[in-house]
Amino acid sequence: MTATISFQLNGERVRLKADENRKLLWVLRTELEQTGTKYGCGRGSCGACVVLVNDSPIRSCMARVGSVRGKEVVTIEGLAKGGELHPLQKAFMEHDALQCGFCTPGMILSAYGLLRSTREPSREEIAKGMDPNLCRCGAHTRIIDAIEAAAAELRNGKRTT
Amino acid sequence: MSSSDEHTLGSLESEPARVAQAQPHSRREFLERFGGGIAIFVTFGGKLGLLDQAEAQGPHRGQSGVPTDFNAFVRIAEDGRVTCLTGKIEMGQGPITSLAQTMADELDVPFEMVDMVMGDTDLCPWDRGTWGSLTTRAFGPVLRAAAAEARGVLLELASQQLSVPVSQLEAKDGVIFDQTNKQKQVTYGELAKGKPIARHLTVKPELKDVSQFRIMGQPKLRRDSFEKVTGKAKYAADIRLPGMLYAKILRPPGHGAKLKKVDTSGARKVDGVRLVEAGDLIAVLHELPDVAQGALGQIKANFDVPDATVTDENIHEHLLRVAPKGDVTAKAGNVDKGRKLASRTIETRFFDGYVAHAPIETHAALAQIEGGKCTVWASTQNPFGARDKIARAIGFSPDKVRVITPFVGGAFGGKTSNVQAVEAARLAQAVGRPVQVMRTREEEFFYDTFRPAAVVDIRSGIDGSGRMTFWDYEVLFAGQRGAEHFYEIPNHRTTVRPSGWSGGSHPFATGAWRAPANNTNTFARESQINAMAAAAGADAIEFRLKHLGDPRMLRVLKTAAQRFDWTPAATPSKRGFGVACGIDAGTYVAAIAEVAVDARSGEVEVKRVLCAQEMGIVVNPQGATIQMEGCVTMGLGYALSEEVHFRGGQILDTNFHRYEIPRFSGLPKIETLLVEANDIPPQGGGEPAIVVMGAVIANAIHDATGARLKRMPMTPGRVKAAMQEA
Numbered sequence: 001m002t003a004t005i006s007f008q009l010n011g012e013r014v015r016l017k018a019d020e021n022r023k024l025l026w027v028l029r030t031e032l033e034q035t036g037t038k039y040g041c042g043r044g045s046c047g048a049c050v051v052l053v054n055d056s057p058i059r060s061c062m063a064r065v066g067s068v069r070g071k072e073v074v075t076i077e078g079l080a081k082g083g084e085l086h087p088l089q090k091a092f093m094e095h096d097a098l099q100c101g102f103c104t105p106g107m108i109l110s111a112y113g114l115l116r117s118t119r120e121p122s123r124e125e126i127a128k129g130m131d132p133n134l135c136r137c138g139a140h141t142r143i144i145d146a147i148e149a150a151a152a153e154l155r156n157g158k159r160t161t
Numbered sequence: 162m163s164s165s166d167e168h169t170l171g172s173l174e175s176e177p178a179r180v181a182q183a184q185p186h187s188r189r190e191f192l193e194r195f196g197g198g199i200a201i202f203v204t205f206g207g208k209l210g211l212l213d214q215a216e217a218q219g220p221h222r223g224q225s226g227v228p229t230d231f232n233a234f235v236r237i238a239e240d241g242r243v244t245c246l247t248g249k250i251e252m253g254q255g256p257i258t259s260l261a262q263t264m265a266d267e268l269d270v271p272f273e274m275v276d277m278v279m280g281d282t283d284l285c286p287w288d289r290g291t292w293g294s295l296t297t298r299a300f301g302p303v304l305r306a307a308a309a310e311a312r313g314v315l316l317e318l319a320s321q322q323l324s325v326p327v328s329q330l331e332a333k334d335g336v337i338f339d340q341t342n343k344q345k346q347v348t349y350g351e352l353a354k355g356k357p358i359a360r361h362l363t364v365k366p367e368l369k370d371v372s373q374f375r376i377m378g379q380p381k382l383r384r385d386s387f388e389k390v391t392g393k394a395k396y397a398a399d400i401r402l403p404g405m406l407y408a409k410i411l412r413p414p415g416h417g418a419k420l421k422k423v424d425t426s427g428a429r430k431v432d433g434v435r436l437v438e439a440g441d442l443i444a445v446l447h448e449l450p451d452v453a454q455g456a457l458g459q460i461k462a463n464f465d466v467p468d469a470t471v472t473d474e475n476i477h478e479h480l481l482r483v484a485p486k487g488d489v490t491a492k493a494g495n496v497d498k499g500r501k502l503a504s505r506t507i508e509t510r511f512f513d514g515y516v517a518h519a520p521i522e523t524h525a526a527l528a529q530i531e532g533g534k535c536t537v538w539a540s541t542q543n544p545f546g547a548r549d550k551i552a553r554a555i556g557f558s559p560d561k562v563r564v565i566t567p568f569v570g571g572a573f574g575g576k577t578s579n580v581q582a583v584e585a586a587r588l589a590q591a592v593g594r595p596v597q598v599m600r601t602r603e604e605e606f607f608y609d610t611f612r613p614a615a616v617v618d619i620r621s622g623i624d625g626s627g628r629m630t631f632w633d634y635e636v637l638f639a640g641q642r643g644a645e646h647f648y649e650i651p652n653h654r655t656t657v658r659p660s661g662w663s664g665g666s667h668p669f670a671t672g673a674w675r676a677p678a679n680n681t682n683t684f685a686r687e688s689q690i691n692a693m694a695a696a697a698g699a700d701a702i703e704f705r706l707k708h709l710g711d712p713r714m715l716r717v718l719k720t721a722a723q724r725f726d727w728t729p730a731a732t733p734s735k736r737g738f739g740v741a742c743g744i745d746a747g748t749y750v751a752a753i754a755e756v757a758v759d760a761r762s763g764e765v766e767v768k769r770v771l772c773a774q775e776m777g778i779v780v781n782p783q784g785a786t787i788q789m790e791g792c793v794t795m796g797l798g799y800a801l802s803e804e805v806h807f808r809g810g811q812i813l814d815t816n817f818h819r820y821e822i823p824r825f826s827g828l829p830k831i832e833t834l835l836v837e838a839n840d841i842p843p844q845g846g847g848e849p850a851i852v853v854m855g856a857v858i859a860n861a862i863h864d865a866t867g868a869r870l871k872r873m874p875m876t877p878g879r880v881k882a883a884m885q886e887a
Binding site: 022023026029030031033034035036037038039040041042043045046048075076077079080085089092093094096098099100101102103104105108124126127128130131133134135136137138139140141142143144 | 252253254255382383385386387388389390391392393394395396398399401407448449450451452519520521522523568569570571573599601602783787790791792793794795816817818822823824825826827828831
C-alpha cells in the first residue's frame with residue numbers, strides 16, 4: 001500500500017511516497033540513489049545488500065521499506081563521519097581486503113554489527129560471524145585480518161562505533 | 162581533453178550524461194580532442210614483434226580482426242599527469258594498479274601521477290578482451306614500449322629546451338635535469354605544453370632492465386579501494402540517467418524451451434508499466450526495478466519444454482557417447498612399447514561436473530540512444546566485443562556504439578558474451594528511453610556459461626625401478642589447456658577430444674572459467690601421478706622430482722617442499738598431505754595441502770594450503786599474492802562443493818542457498834610464496850594458482866585415507882563412497 005514513509009538516512013531525514021511492502025534495497029538504490037547497497041541474490045543468501053538499521057545490520061533485500069519508518073538507516077555511503085573513514089573502511093584499504101569490491105559494502109556493514117556485539121573477537125568468531133556473507137574473489141583471509149585490525153583500533157578508543 | 166570529461170576508473174564522480182557524449186574514433190580525430198600534450202601510440206605485432214603469441218589465444222567470439230592502427234595509448238598532459246588508456250578492464254584482478262606501476266616506472270613519473278582509463282571503446286584503443294591472464298604478460302610489454310617511447314620524446318624535447326645533449330640528461334619523478342647541473346631542469350608538464358605532439362612508435366624502444374625498476378616489483382596496495390569501501394565505486398547497475406527504465410525479461414523455464422502462448426494483459430495493468438514484445442524479447446519496463454519484476458510475474462506464458470534426457474547424474478555417459486574423435490596434441494616414443502615395459506599399469510577415468518562463475522555482481526547494462534549514438538555501460542570482460550555485437554543487433558555501425566566499462570564485480574571468464582548489453586540496447590531502441598537490464602541471481606545461474614563437465618582417461622605405468630614408462634592421456638570436453646604433462650616419460654601421448662565449448666553436446670552454454678580446461682586437466686594428471694607414486698611405494702614429492710626435468714618446475718616444487726617442512730614418506734602416509742604441480746599462463750605452480758577426513762561423514766577439513774609460484778618478473782608482488790590467495794580460496798569451491806545440478810535444460814541451482822561457494826568458516830591457513838625469477842619476462846597471475854586445487858586436495862585425501870577420489874567436487878558422499886571402495 002502506498003504511504004508516506006519517513007526515516008533517517010545517513011543522518012538526514014528522508015520522506016518518500018512508496019508502497020511500504022517494497023523492499024528497502026530497491027528504494028535505496030532507485031529513488032534514494034544509494035547505489036553502494038548491492039543486489040547479489042535477492043533472498044538474503046549473500047549479504048551484499050546489508051545496511052544498518054538503528055545500528056544493526058539487516059539484509060535490505062528482505063526488509064520492507066515500511067519497516068524502517070522512524071528509524072535510522074545507514075548505508076556504506078554514510079559510514080564515514082565528518083570526512084573520516086570508519087576504522088573498518090581504513091582497515092579494509094590497508095589490508096587490501098577486497099578485489100572486485102562488490103561484496104565490500106555488505107562486508108563492512110556486517111563486520112560493523114559483529115564488532116558491536118563482540119568487541120574482541122577471535123579469528124574463529126570473525127569467520128563464524130561473517131559466514132553468511134559471500135565473496136567470490138577469495139578475499140576472505142584479508143577480510144578477517146582487516147576486521148581484527150579494526151577491532152583493535154576501536155578498542156583503543158579512537159572511535160566507539 | 163579536460164579532466165572533467167574523462168571517464169577514469171579512479172574517479173567515477175563524473176556525470177554519466179557528460180561521459181556519454183559522442184567520441185571520435187580515428188587516431189587523427191582522437192588527437193583533435195586534446196588541446197595539448199604528448200600522445201604516444203603503439204601497435205601490436207608487425208615488425209616491432211611486441212605481440213606476444215599468447216594474445217592470439219582465448220575466445221575470439223564476435224571479434225573483428227586486429228586493427229592496423231594502435232593498441233596502446235599514453236598521454237602526458239600539460240599539468241604533468243600521465244593517462245594510460247587501455248581496453249583492458251578492472252574486475253578485481255588488479256590491473257588498475259599494476260598497469261599504472263608499469264607505466265610510472267618506464268616513464269619515470271611518480272606512481273601517483275598516473276591515471277588509468279579502462280574499457281571505454283571511444284577513448285581506449287581496441288583490445289580483444291581481459292582474460293587468459295594476458296594483461297601483464299602480453300599487454301604489459303606494449304605499454305612499457307609506449308612509456309619508454311614517451312620518455313624518449315620528453316628527453317628530446319628537454320634537450321632542445323635546455324640546450325643539453327640527451328646523453329647528459331636524466332629523468333626522475335617527472336622531471337628531466339642536466340646531470341652536470343641539477344638546477345637546469347624541466348618538468349614533463351612544461352614540456353607537454355603547447356602544440357600537441359603525436360608519435361607513432363616505429364622502432365622498438367629500449368626497455369628498462371629489472372635492476373633499474375623502482376616502482377615495478379614493489380608491493381602496491383590497490384588504487385581503487387577508497388571508492389570501493391565508501392560505496393562511490395560505480396558498477397554497471399549503479400549508473401543512473403534521467404528518464405531511465407528498468408527492464409525485466411520473460412525467461413524460459415529451461416534451455417531449449419519454446420514459447421507457445423503468452424498473455425501479457427496482467428502485466429499491462431500495472432501502473433506505469435511499458436511492455437516490449439519484439440519477437441524473442443518480451444520485457445516489462447518500469448521506473449522502479451522491483452515493480453517491473455512484480456509485473457513480469459503477472460505475465461502468463463506457456464512453454465514447450467523438451468523432455469529431460471540428461472541430468473547431472475548421467476551427463477558423463479552422454480558426453481562419452483557424443484564425443485567426436487580427438488587430436489593428438491603431444492606425443493613422443495611409442496605408447497604401446499612403453500606399456501610393455503611397465504610392470505604396473507594403472508587406468509583411471511576422472512570426472513568433472515559443471516561449475517558456475519557466480520560473480521557477486523550479476524550481469525548488468527544500461528543503454529542510452531541519443532542523436533544516433535548508442536552508449537552502453539556494461540559489466541563485461543570485452544567491451545569491444547560488446548560494441549560489435551550491440552551494433553549488429555540494433556543496426557548501427559560500430560563507431561556509433563560506445564561501450565563504457567565501469568568497475569566489474571567479478572567475472573572469472575563469465576562476462577564475455579554480452580547478452581545483457583544487447584538486450585538493454587534493443588530495449589532502449591524500442592522505447593526511446595535509457596534502459597537498464599540487470600540479471601536476477603536466478604537468471605545469472607540460468608544463463609551462465611558453465612565450466613564444461615568433462616571426462617579424462619589416463620593409462621600409465623611404471624617399471625620395476627619405479628620409473629614411468631608410458632603415459633596415455635585423453636581428455637573429453639574440458640579442452641587443451643593444461644592437458645600436456647611436463648614430466649619425463651619416454652613414451653607418451655595426449656589426445657584432446659574436442660577442445661571447443663560449443664557444438665551442442667551440453668544441455669546449455671559452457672565457456673571459459675578461470676584457467677579454462679586446466680583445472681580439470683591438472684586434477685586428473687596430478688591425481689594419476691600420485692597414484693603412480695603410491696604404486697611405486699614412493700614419496701609423492703620425490704616421485705615427481707625423479708620425473709621432472711624442467712628447471713622451473715623443479716625449483717618451484719623444491720621451494721614449496723622446503724617451506725612446508727616436508728619429510729618424505731611413502732604415500733599414503735596417513736598424514737593427510739597432498740601435493741600437486743601445474744603450469745598455466747606461463748606460470749609454474751606447486752601446492753601442498755594438509756587435510757583431515759572425518760571417516761564417518763566423509764567431510765574433508767582442509768587445514769593448510771601452501772602455494773609456491775614462479776611467474777617470471779613480478780610487477781606487483783602484493784597483487785600477485787592476492788591473486789594466489791583468491792585462486793586457492795576459489796579453488797576450494799570447485800574441489801569440494803561446487804557443482805551445477807540440472808535436469809535437461811532446467812538449472813536446479815537457482816541461487817546461493819543451493820550452489821555452495823567457499824565461505825569464511827572452514828578456510829585453511831593459506832601460505833603463498835613467490836619464487837623469484839627476474840630473468841624471465843612477466844607471466845600470468847590471475848589464474849595459475851587455481852589449477853592445482855582439485856588434485857592437491859584429492860591427493861591429500863588419498864594420503865590420509867588411501868581412497869582415490871576420481872570425481873570433482875569431492876563431496877562428503879563421494880569421499881565416503883571412495884573410502885568404502887578403497
